[in-house]
Amino acid sequence: MTKIEDIIWTISEKCEGRCKHCELWKKKIDYNDELSLDMIENVISNNMLKDLIQVHITGGEPFISPKYVPLIEILLKYHPxxxxxxxxxxxxxxxxxxxxxxxSKKLIIIY
Ligand code: SF4
Structure with missing residues (x-):
């Protein structure tokens, strides 16, 4: 069976930047179209992700999603x-x- 060690998660496509090379900010984003926290926890706790080593949380601007910190808490709950x-x-x-x-706990790398 394939081991899933690394995932890229677009938590939200919302962004209020105006970068010329990117048109993502023009999209109308409705948070209600995104995964709920319950759905996120179902995915993160699934046995298919038992070998998870690394997660890239991206967007849009991931930090403006109200689910960013809860997602981190859920990740650390199942994959400390x-x-x-x-x-x-x-x-x-x-x-x-x-x-x-x-x-500061070296759990997140930002760039
Ligand atoms: S998603 Fe990133 S690259 Fe695109 S507009 Fe926002 S900050 Fe700029």
């Missing part, structure tokens, strides 16, 4: 040693600061 990577725009310093406790 998982490495989490996220791109950072720098546009939301308070939101970025809100995850600093995870960064």
């Amino acid at each position: 040693m998982v490495r989490i990577h996220s791109p950072i725009s720098g546009m939301y310093p308070e939101l970025h600061y809100s995850i600093s406790k995870y960064i």
